[in-house]
Amino acid sequence: MRVALAVFSVLVLAVTGVVVYNQFQSTWQDNQKAYFNQALTLAKSDVERAALTGREPKIEQTIVSGFGAQRIDRCTSCHIAVDDPRFDSAKQPLKTHPYSEAMGDVLKNGHWQRKHNFTDFGCTTCHDGQGRGLTVADAHGEEEFWPSPMLGYTTQGDWKKENADHLKGAAFLQANCAQCHTDKDFKGTPEVAKGRELFFKKGCFGCHRIDGLSAGTLGPDLTQIGKERKLDYLWGHTADPRAYSATSIMPKFQMTDAERTSIVIFLKSRHGNSQSESDVQKYVNKTAASVVLPESATALEGAEAAKMSQVERGEKLIHGLACLSCHKLDAQDGGISPDLGYEGMERDDQWLMAHFKSPRSRIPDSNMPAFGLPDADYEALTAYLLSRKTPPSNATSAELYKQLCSRCHGEKGDGKGPNWLYMDPAPRDLTSAPFMNSKPRERFINSLHEGVAGTSMPAWGKVLNDDQINGLMTYVEQTFVKTPRNPIKARKIPDANPQKSTPESIAHGQEIFLQRCTGCHGRKADGNGPNAMDISPRPRNLLNSAFVNKASDHRLFESIEYGVDGTAMPSWIDSYSQNDVGDIINFIRSLNATGK
Amino acid sequence: MASRPDETGGQQISRRGFLGWVSGAGIVGSFAAGALSTYVFLKPRVTYGEPNKFLIGRPEDFPSGARMAIDTRRVCIVREGNKIAAISTTCTHLGCIVAPSPVGFACPCHGSHFDVDGNVTGGPAPKALAWYKVSLTPSGELEVDKDNEIQIGSYLTV
Amino acid sequence: MTNEKKSLWKNVVELPGNFWRSIFRNPLPSSDRERAATSFTNFFLHIQPVRVNKRTLKPTTTFGLGLISFYLFIILTLTGILLMFYYVPSTTQAYDRMLDLRSSVAFGIILRNLHRWAAHAMVAVVFLHMCRVFLTGSYKPPREFNWIVGVVLFILTLFSSFTGYLLPWDQLAFWAITVGTSIAGYAPFIGKMLKFMLLGDVTVGQEALLRFYVLHVVVLPVVLITFVGVHFWRIRKDGGLAKPEVEDEPKAITAPVAAPVAVSAEGGRKFTVQGLVRGAFVKVGVLDEDTVFSWPNLLIAELAVLMFTVAVLMVVSYFFNAPLEHPVNVMHPPNPAKAPWYFLGLQEQVSYSAFWGGVGVPALELLLLVLVPYIDRGKEGIGVWFSRKRFLANLLFLIFVVINVFLIIVGTFFRGANWQFVSPF
Structure with a gap:
């Protein structure tokens, strides 16, 4: 016991x-001592020298209260020479902060005078980082948990390597300049201005709200995104949204690195509460009902635009607006959404207008936002699309498939073309022989001819002639389905629903539906049951009125009684009588009958 | 390592004595270091109020003959010709803020009077107003250090 | 006059000596009598008996767990008081003060580390102490009530640690307390009310921070100190450490009734009887062989345990910093949001059944813990580790321990995002 006591006592003492x-060996102390020593050699008078020799290292700090919440910056504990012009060629941390005329510093009587005085601004107002820290890791915000590491300088340990390389440079500081300099054309923040332009050009404004800028509702509000997220997230999420949130519906937009840098800087500058705005102005922005139009659109309202025809105006708009950051038109391709080249032949003006105003009124699960533009713009766009009447050049079926179908159905026919991720319902997997062979050829021809209502599949019958359509179908059968078609066994399917649509019938149908169907189709029949995410193709959204109302009773009977081959839909013929199935169909139809 | 009952033996005593000394030194030493650390801990290294060392501007901001009281900093900047000084405006009696008057300073609380250099001329104040060190930073700005009191009448020449 | 002057002078000369002796009434003891007197007359030592059983000093008897718990509490009190000098229980300042502890406050980081690790250690050590008491059957009569006091102390320890968890006001703290208080909300009838009372609001915010602060620095410590006092006093009154029955008991006598036994300082008298003692546990007569004087034997052992505790804590605190995560962001809960580790067993249970996991099972376990000494009243196997005669009781207790430890380990290491099973490797 005595030995233990002695050992532990000594250990504690040690x-x-x-x-x-x-405690008395800190980097900042060493840095200050180094500064005193170097300043001593530069000192001109004895008084100065005496003052320096008597100086002991102490924590230097600036209390900044003028810009937002009070902050305490102790950066000058190490960077003690920031305001000492004699150290402009020294090495960090003892380097003078550069003077810059662009930032408003002026040379007067041989002395530089700063516009952004450090005693007023501190350091973190511009640079971010953790002002209270006294070690490099703490102060620069290298430590993973610090929400605002030094902009364009510090890379945190958990940042993705491939992102981190892009996130260095003084340009990122513009995000903080823009906190006060909100002026759109402020010459000190060109990257923010470029980012703002891209925010409209790339269509971001369609889905995202930024108070005072845009009013999108499909995606999250970005008013404060710069305060909530670090550069790594902003870069990574715009580059590959699903890598950061698995269920994101945000598409991967095509952007150059330079463009992405601008967008990231712009987003980083969104703090929600700009220093230069009054509280009243913030409230006005927040509650503004009217949508701010992108400049590219408003630019077309001038005198020159008045002289244009609707079609010309539409053409300008479709290139000036964000359309082609998703859609394809001729040579331009956003790689996310359908080709607009033949849309004018496939759809009529009513459909187009309604779809512009509310895409989901025509394709209920579309990821296209309602951009909220003035009707005149939509009319011009419609007029332009309708004016395009040139069918695709006569070519082989293979070329036609590649040109018209592969964008969604994929070059291999597996339903995974470049756009497939953003299509709901997903493009049909044409290689799925069980499905393809369980339906008569006429049905597919019909789909090609008339399109599939409520989905992105357009009516190719208005673009292609019957030979071309037959050729395409044959091409699909030979190239993708491959397995020869067996004669389909005769199925006992009524052509019309034997059950009348009475409240009792609907109630009974609902009862069965709630018992057996909700696991996949969901309690609301919207196709979002708890198992839906694990099923491919996803369960049908039975609230897609355009689709359901177009589907015949015969087809619904067949799908329910015999199941759908090649999908997760099972056969219910052993469980339910035709009358039961009739009730279910009545229930489903009743869901889609509202308002008609 | 159960302790043994109190048997005594010559060798053991010295061993015990040694262990006792080592333990004692360890405990007392740690205690002393702990007490010292506690003192260092409790003495604030930074304060959150107005700093005692601050910049007040450039010499040209103060014309000759200026007597400019900065109430938030509790100093009065005095310039005579090319000589600059900072005089405390905290009354040496009980800490009120004195106001500059044509003949010096006057305290509104208990009626102390000071001349232009801060020497007591009347009232209960026990001693003259303090003069603080003013220096010129390398960037050409004036810096007042309230932690550094200097002799009355010592100016910074600019 | 001269006499008076003389005596005054004498008093002045002797003042330092008298002053010293008035504080330390005994010289460094050199005889048994002085050793006894030292223990007896010193305020800080008189809580201990004059003589202790040799078994008591054997490390394997208790592993010093109770003592370590007490020392940890002392360390927590001291570091806690010091930290209070720099802490502000405000949602806008608390986190900044944590940053200041890491930077501008001298020794701030080591103090915070000491406080944090000591708090975690105390929860663990108090639980281990409880295990020791059970596995050696030391809760049996006449120590039933002290066992209950111990259970109360364990719960108080948990709550002290839990309330302190919120104070750094980082993401870890905020969501752990959100989760923890939500578990409390599952209690029937009073759950909602209890949660509202704890938080002072419907969600964790400024009110909760203030309440947790007051509970943490005043209410719980005061209650805890009171119960610790009772706990210690009871140990003495119940006859010190539980001892195994001696095979041959001819020398054992029973103090007849609760009558005071005077301790006189006359020569030849052994300074043995501790005062008013009940029951058959006082064995006069075997003292010579089995016991040693507390001064210095017990004192040295206690000091050694103290220095051991401090040493381990200092080393751990030197190498590992207390966690400090993102500042609170009420919009972005971490996934998974976890309660403090000692409540992760509960959280794991809650993930299976809200009522049974969060309230039913814990309440039942607590009730059983409290009732154990009244259910298991046999005299067998007292004071011996894993006595064969207590096989069933020990087995049941070990199962209880293993299940809870297992749940905590699962909750801590094997639960990832969305509370899915993940492998920590």
């Missing part, structure tokens, strides 16, 4: 000693 010793 550790205490180490702790006390370390």
Whole structure:
């Protein structure tokens, strides 16, 4: 016991000693001592020298209260020479902060005078980082948990390597300049201005709200995104949204690195509460009902635009607006959404207008936002699309498939073309022989001819002639389905629903539906049952009125009684009588009958 | 390592004595270091109020003959010709803020009077107003250090 | 006059000596009598008996767990008081003060580390102490009530640690307390009310921070100190550490009734009887062989345990910093949001059944813990580790321990995003 006591006592003394010793060995103390020594050699008078020799290192700090919440910046504890012009060629941390005329500093009587005085601004107002820290890791915000590491300088440990390389440089500081300099054309923040332009050009404004800028509702509000997220997230999420949130519906927009840098800087500058705005202005922005139009659109309202025809105006708009950052038109391709080249032949003006105003009124699960533009613009766009009447050049079926179908159905016919991720319902997998062979050829021809209502599949019958359509179908059968078609066994399917649509019938149908169907189709029949995410193709959204109302009773009977081959839909013929199935169909139809 | 009952033996006593000394030194030493650390801990290294060392501007901001009281900093900047000084405006009696008057300073609380250099001319104040060190930073700005009191009448020449 | 002057002078000369002796009434003891007197007359030592059983000093008897718990509490009190000098229980300042502890406050980081690790250690050590008491059957009569006091102390320890968890006001703290208080909300009838009372609001915010602060620095410590006092006093009154029955008991006598036994300082008298003692546990007569004087034997052992505790804590605190995560962001809960580790067993249970996991099972376990000494009243196997005669009781208790430890380990290491099973490796 006595030995133990002695050993532990000495151990405690030793550790205490180490702790006390370390307390008086800080980097900032060393840095200050180095500064005093170097300043001593530069000193011109004895008084100055005496003052320097008598100086002891102490924590230097600036209390900044003028810009937002109070902050305490102790950066000058190490960077003690920031305001000492004699150290402009020294190495960090003892380097003078550069003077810059662009930032408003002026040279007067041989002395530089700063516009952004450090005693007023501190350091973190512009640079971010953790002002209270006194070690490099703490102060620069290298430590993973610090929400605002030094902009364009510090890379945190958990940042993705491939992102981190893009996130260095003084340009990122513009995000903080823009906190006060909100002026759109402020010459000190060109990247923010470029980012703002891209925010409209790339269509971001369609889905995202930024108070005072845009009013999208499909995606999250970005008013404060710069305060909530670090550069790594902003870069990574715009580059590949699903890598950061698995269920994101945000598409991967095509952008160059330079464009992405601008967008990231712009987003980083969104703090929600700009210093230069009054509280009243913030409230006005927040509650503004009217949508701010992108400049590209408003630019077309001038005198020159008045002289244009609707079609010309539409053409300008479709290129000036964000349409082609998703859609394809001729040579331009956003790689996300359908080709607009033949849309004018496939759809009529009513459909187009309604779809512009509310895409989901025509394709209920579309990811296209309602951009909220003035009707005149939509009319012009419609007029332009309708004016395009040139069918695709006569070519082989293979070329036609590649040109018209592969964008969604994929070059291999597996339903995974470049757009497939953003299509709901997903493009049909044409290689799925069980499905393809369980339906008569006429049905597919019909789909090609008339399109599939409520989905992105357009009516190719208005673009192609019957030979071309037959050729395409044959091409699909030979190239993708491959397995020869067996004669389909005769199925006992009524052509019309034997059950009358009475409240009792609907109630019974609902009862069965709630019992057996909700696991996949969901309690609301919207196709979002708890198992839906694990099923491919996804369960049908039975609230897609355009689709359901177009589907015949015969087809619904067949799908329910015999199941759908090649999908997760099972056969219910052993469980339910035709009358039961009739009730279910009545229930489903009743869901889609509202308002008609 | 159960302790043995109190048997005594010559060798053991010295061993015990040694262990006792080592333990004692360890405990007392740690205690002393702990007490010292506690003192260092409790003495604030930074304060959150107005700093005692601050910049007040450039020499040309103060014309000759200026007597400019900065109430938030509790100093009065005095310039005579090319000589600059900072005089405390905290009354040496009980800490009120004195106001500059044509003949010096006057305290509104208990009626102390000071001349232009801060020497007591009347009232209960026990001593003259303090003069603080003013220096010129390398960037050409004036810096007042309230932690550094200097002799009355010592100016910074600019 | 001269006499008076003389005596005054004498008093002045002797003042330092008298002053010293008035504080330390005994010289460094050199005889048994002085050793006894030292224990007896010193305020800090008189809580201990004059003589202790040799078994008591054997490390394997208790592993010093109770003592370590007490020392940890002392360390927590001291570091806690010091930290209070720099802490502000405000949602806008608390986190900044944590940053200041890491930077501008001298020794701030080591103090915070000491406080944090000591708090975690105390929860663990108090639980281990409880295990020791059970596995050696030391809760049996006449120590039933002290066992209950111990259970109360365990719960108080948990709550002290839990309330302190919120104070750094980082993401870890905020969501752990959100989760923890939500578990409390599952209690029937009073759950909602209890949660509202704890938080002072419907969600964790400024009110909760203030309430947790007051509970943490005043209410719980005061209650805890009171119960610790009772706990210690009871140990003495119940006859010290539980001892195994001696095979041959001819020398054992029973103090007849609760009558005071005077301790006189006359020569030849052994300074043995501790005062007013009940029951058959006082064995006069075997003292010479089995016991040693507390001064210095017990004192040295206690000091050694103290220095051991401090040493381990200092080393751990030197190498590992207390966690400090993102500042609170009420919009972005971490996934998974976890309660403090000692409540992760509960959280794991809650993920199976809200009522049974969060309230039913814990309440039942607590009730059983409290009732154990009244259910299991046999005299067998007292004071011996894993006594064969207590096989069933020990087995049941070990199952209880293993299940809870297992749940905590699962909750801590094997639960990832969305509370899915993940492998920590």
